Amino acid sequence: MNSLEFRLAWRSLGRNPRRTGLTLAATSFAMMLVVNMTGLSNGSHEEMVENGVRMASGHLSLMAPDHLEERTLEQPLAWTQSLRTHLESVPDIKGFAPRMDAFALVSHEESAQGMLIRGSDPTRENTVSEIEDRLTTGRFLRQGESREIVLGQKGAQTLGVELGDQVLLYGMAYSLESAYELFTVVGLVRFPDAELERTLAFISLEDAQAFFVYADRVTEVAILAEDSYQVEDLQNRLTQTLSNGDLRVHTWQEVVPELDQIIAIDKGGMYLILLLLTVVVGFGILNTILMAVLERKREFGILLALGLKPSKIFKVVYLESLLLAGVGIVIGLAISIPMVLYLQAHPIPITGNAAEGISQLNIEVSITSKFRASNPIRSTLIMMGVAVVAAFYPALKASRGQPIDVVQNA
Amino acid sequence: MSNYLKVVIILLLGSAQPSLALASLRPASPGMSATQIANRAEESLRGDQTVIQAQMTVRSPRLTQPRMIEFTSWDDRLGKRSFTRMEAPAKDKGTGFLKVHPNLWMYIPRVERTVRIPPSMMLQSWMGSDLTNDDLVRESSQTDDYDHRLLGIEDTVKNHPDREAYVVEYIPHEDTPVVWGKIIAWIDTERDVTLRQEFYDEDDVLIRTMQYQEIQPVEKRWVSHLWILTPEQKEGHETQVRIKRIEFDAEIDDTVFTKRNLKKGLR
Numbered sequence: 001m002n003s004l005e006f007r008l009a010w011r012s013l014g015r016n017p018r019r020t021g022l023t024l025a026a027t028s029f030a031m032m033l034v035v036n037m038t039g040l041s042n043g044s045h046e047e048m049v050e051n052g053v054r055m056a057s058g059h060l061s062l063m064a065p066d067h068l069e070e071r072t073l074e075q076p077l078a079w080t081q082s083l084r085t086h087l088e089s090v091p092d093i094k095g096f097a098p099r100m101d102a103f104a105l106v107s108h109e110e111s112a113q114g115m116l117i118r119g120s121d122p123t124r125e126n127t128v129s130e131i132e133d134r135l136t137t138g139r140f141l142r143q144g145e146s147r148e149i150v151l152g153q154k155g156a157q158t159l160g161v162e163l164g165d166q167v168l169l170y171g172m173a174y175s176l177e178s179a180y181e182l183f184t185v186v187g188l189v190r191f192p193d194a195e196l197e198r199t200l201a202f203i204s205l206e207d208a209q210a211f212f213v214y215a216d217r218v219t220e221v222a223i224l225a226e227d228s229y230q231v232e233d234l235q236n237r238l239t240q241t242l243s244n245g246d247l248r249v250h251t252w253q254e255v256v257p258e259l260d261q262i263i264a265i266d267k268g269g270m271y272l273i274l275l276l277l278t279v280v281v282g283f284g285i286l287n288t289i290l291m292a293v294l295e296r297k298r299e300f301g302i303l304l305a306l307g308l309k310p311s312k313i314f315k316v317v318y319l320e321s322l323l324l325a326g327v328g329i330v331i332g333l334a335i336s337i338p339m340v341l342y343l344q345a346h347p348i349p350i351t352g353n354a355a356e357g358i359s360q361l362n363i364e365v366s367i368t369s370k371f372r373a374s375n376p377i378r379s380t381l382i383m384m385g386v387a388v389v390a391a392f393y394p395a396l397k398a399s400r401g402q403p404i405d406v407v408q409n410a
Numbered sequence: 411m412s413n414y415l416k417v418v419i420i421l422l423l424g425s426a427q428p429s430l431a432l433a434s435l436r437p438a439s440p441g442m443s444a445t446q447i448a449n450r451a452e453e454s455l456r457g458d459q460t461v462i463q464a465q466m467t468v469r470s471p472r473l474t475q476p477r478m479i480e481f482t483s484w485d486d487r488l489g490k491r492s493f494t495r496m497e498a499p500a501k502d503k504g505t506g507f508l509k510v511h512p513n514l515w516m517y518i519p520r521v522e523r524t525v526r527i528p529p530s531m532m533l534q535s536w537m538g539s540d541l542t543n544d545d546l547v548r549e550s551s552q553t554d555d556y557d558h559r560l561l562g563i564e565d566t567v568k569n570h571p572d573r574e575a576y577v578v579e580y581i582p583h584e585d586t587p588v589v590w591g592k593i594i595a596w597i598d599t600e601r602d603v604t605l606r607q608e609f610y611d612e613d614d615v616l617i618r619t620m621q622y623q624e625i626q627p628v629e630k631r632w633v634s635h636l637w638i639l640t641p642e643q644k645e646g647h648e649t650q651v652r653i654k655r656i657e658f659d660a661e662i663d664d665t666v667f668t669k670r671n672l673k674k675g676l677r
Contacts, residue, residue, distance in 0.1 A: 112528050
């Protein structure tokens with residue numbers, strides 16, 4: 001860096017602290033906006049994904065080929081000790097849960113309701129769906145106990161059952177035999193999605209395999225990644241180590257495309273707002289620097305008269321702008337990163353009507369942020385880009401002055 | 411293959427199918443209306459009160475051996491009620507189904523529980539077969555809930571080459587909760603017996619075919635003693651119902667159609 005130009009730029013910034021301060025404030029405020037917006041948007045999307053996939057099939061789902069399309073018992077997945085051991089050994093897997101999903105009629109006295117019966121491993125289910133947190137009364141299934149069922153609160157209401165009551169499950173086994181068995185209600189859960197709460201029931205995987213005559217088989221294994229950003233990488237690793245022709249690793253985007261679409265629409269909206277914000281910030285910076293340059297016409301005229309080359313003046317002004325932007329970005333980051341981190345640690349729950357509307361998507365909501373390294377980096381690049389473009393015209397304008405006019409008119 | 415080409419081929423095949431199936435169709439002479447034909451067919455299948463004893467064979471890729479089911483069914487057409495009792499296999503012995511319009515109950519003796527089957531389960535498989543609960547209770551009446559249109563007469567029917575049949579299209583009334591988009595039935599012009607039925611969904615896709623074989627006279631009626639149901643989209647699946655005994659115009663006691671009888675298990 002040429003020291004003369006740098007010194008000139010630095011000094012002129014210091015010479016008018018109010019002007020510099022205002023521009024700095026504008027830049028750092030814009031930076032704060034961009035970083036926080038990105039953080040909030042990351043936060044809400046990741047929360048949507050987390051909540052959505054926990055109740056669905058996890059970040060990743062192991063299924064037999066064609067099961068994703070067919071969703072019947074005809075595509076069994078062998079649930080073996082080696083598969084279990086393998087999943088336990090893979091780093092970055094936060095939890096996994098084998099499931100055996102099938103339909104059955106659940107009835108009590110005169111009421112009956114067709115439900116999706118989820119046979120789940122009592123020791124593993126919670127690692128994916130955090131079902132224990134959703135319990136309102138009673139408890140979740142317990143290892144070693146059999147013929148226990150956990151219903152949604154609304155499902156229990158429809159059937160008119162309470163804790164301790166017996167319900168009859170009637171369905172068709174894989175062997176096409178009729179299957180019926182009495183189960184005792186041991187727990188009730190709440191789901192954000194009313195339909196799910198009415199029609200999803202949990203029994204132990206062992207019971208489900210006995211009831212539906214589906215020994216040692218499951219319909220899927222739901223996997224939760226430590227970090228939703230690793231999902232694709234994890235998918236690749238699992239596909240490489242597990243693919244032996246009779247198993248597929250699907251991402252949640254494949255299993256619940258609706259959720260992906262909702263997020264894509266939301267992201268589109270955010271990018272549009274970010275774009276508008278960037279344009280506004282750009283014009284703000286342009287305006288401030290331009291005003292500063294016009295104010296200093298006389299100064300530049302004298303410099304030119306003293307023999308400073310126009311290209312140097314251009315450099316000086318450009319440097320000033322970039323310095324301003326740089327300092328503004330640093331201040332912006334210094335303020336906004338703690339804000340993002342704070343909201344990440346202390347989400348603000350959304351309640352009332354708004355929550356009601358959103359929860360139909362089976363998503364629980366709160367205002368939260370998520371800090372990703374990509375956020376400050378991208379925001380910095382955006383802001384620097386804006387500064388580089390916006391400072392061009394004022395710098396050009398400053399270097400194009402005619403010393404004689406300037407000095408005469410002054 | 412380009413998508414465009416696929417569409418053209420599908421359109422060609424789609425439009426060609428009905429004309430292929432009804433290649434030998436000729437217009438029917440006036441005289442009998444479609445509804446009359448449909449009524450007669452219904453009459454030949456069901457008396458006012460009918461008792462049927464039957465054996466059902468279910469074939470499926472899931473099974474190494476066909477699954478055999480035996481049952482007796484009492485049907486009171488006018489009272490819109492019916493009663494079915496399973497006799498085999500052992501696991502289901504004594505299980506009963508009671509329909510008193512519009513409800514359907516099931517009783518399972520092993521757990522001593524009565525279950526009311528909700529309307530949403532009507533399309534579910536009955537006892538693991540390709541028949542549905544709806545087929546069992548005939549919740550929808552093929553004469554009352556459908557409009558009938560006579561498509562013509564076919565000289566020969568696919569599964570009965572030597573028989574001549576009316577081809578009747580059944581289209582459900584808009585307000586009836588019927589599961590089919592349309593049904594096409596081949597009804598013997600002389601014997602009134604239904605020889606074949608094709609069941610289509612709302613998009614005119616063939617879902618299943620019922621073939622009525624072994625037609626023999628019973629009490630002045632021609633009756634099929636072997637029904638073969640083939641679902642189109644489930645390869646390897648087939649359900650056969652063999653009629654072991656059929657009694658039309660039986661005198662069925664009112665007590666048959668009660669929950670008390672349901673809970674009796676096997677007589």
